[in-house]
Amino acid sequence: MVTSQPVPVDPDHPASAAGLAESGRRVFQIEEQALAAVAARLDGEFTEACRLMLSTRGRVVCTGMGKSGHVARKIAATLASTGTPAFYVHPGEAAHGDLGMVTDADVVLALSYSGESDEILLLLPVLRRQGNKLVAMTGRPQSSMAREADVHLDVSVPAEACPLDLAPTASTTASLAMGDALAVALLEARGFTADDFARSHPAGALGRRLLLHIADIMHAGDEVPRVTVDATVSEALVEMSHKRLGMTAVVDGDGRLLGLYTDGDLRRSLDDANVDLRTTRIGQVMTRGPRTIGADALAVEAAQLMEAHKISGLLVVDAQQRVVGALNIHDLLRARVV
Known part of the structure; x- marks a missing residue:
């Protein structure tokens, strides 16, 4: 069992107020560098991903495991609220029946930084037989998912903000930003307006401001x-x-x-x-x-x-x-x- 330890009072210790603030600033610096690296790689693959999502007769089905799953869920929510019908499917549940939620008209957006998520790789043959287009968002262009995808979005980062290089930090930030970039590009391409946004947020403050006459x-x-x-x-x-x-x-x-x-x-x-x-x-x-x-x-x-x-x-x-x-x-x- 992991137990918490008391915070040392030594002002030179990393857990001091100055040390904690410095750790926080370092995270921002690393993640800023990560975002700059991913932004520099936006190219024809990003354009093609947008075109697939714009042209689909169905929805964008977002999926991912672990932290990538949390990011995928947020991307689905952002897409849905900005004019691109989307929802999240847990890949583990998909293999046990939820794959029936995915129609042959849907585009699948799969997230896995390693590109080797077993739960997602298990679904790919079924999705292929059904005719779904696959957009993979990974940090490894040579991964299995990247090779199988119709479009690959490279979100690799120079380093994680975690000093142990274990906890997904800069990589999840980059994936979130890529999802936002997709949503905004699609929003602009569709001519989505503030009124359209309000109609999908009738209970929110913006809905009241834009829908109430x-x-x-x-x-x-x-x-x-x-x-x-x-x-x-x-x-x-x-x-x-x-x-x-x-x-x-x-x-x-x-x-x-x-x-x-x-x-x-x-x-x-x-x-x-x-x-x-x-x-x-x-x-x-x-x-x-x-x-x-x-x-x-x-x-x-x-x-x-x-x-x-x-x-x-x-x-x-x-x-x-x-x-x-x-x-x-x-x-x-x-x-x-x-």
Whole structure:
């Protein structure tokens, strides 16, 4: 059984604060060099791998054992979320039935730094008979997997960051980066957009920002505070109090926007000795030409508009400038847009 040892207090010991920080910096340096070496080798094989994945009628099936399996699983997730249908299959489970998940239309992306993973090599004859194209990502161009593959992506690194040269470190970083390079190249080739990304992430913050529209969160119908231009300020205050949005639209007889009256306008009215809340018409004190937004705009656009103009609410109008809705900063907060 392995037991932990107490950390020495000697400042010159490798486990001292300075020694630990130096070890960490050394890892970054080694992995930076590894990434530079792999990037320099991107060539026609990378292009061909992308073309295979772009042209497939099926999906990209990622597989790998051990640490390579963890990397393959992450690559599959990144591909799937950026427009390339993909999933991960454990090679050990594949040999016991999960290979049925792979169709003849799929491209297989197999990861093994040694290129000699027995579990993957066992699957290759079956995949070949089924007609699957194989992209191998290894650190040994002369390995069995590299020779059997239709396309080989060389992710060999000068050295592992592990001082014992045992734990996969720089090599897994290089494989992850190669997977990201594939995903981004495919994303750009497909013309994949932020909206497309949001549709596959509806529960995330980006999904809310890119999929939620003003119409989804605005107050509409009788919930919209509005008074006609000949209403008194006190009548406008009653409307504002009932609708609780801190503002009211001022409209004409056809519901078209003429102006806006807010809590801020009320404070200014109270400071004006010429304003009698009971007799002054709202048209005399309202804000003309207020900021507005359309119902089909994104909710995040409302947040940006409010922030840019230091306002806390917006009226929603249609193409004829009729007031169809209203919202304030609290609606955006409840929708978790801001």
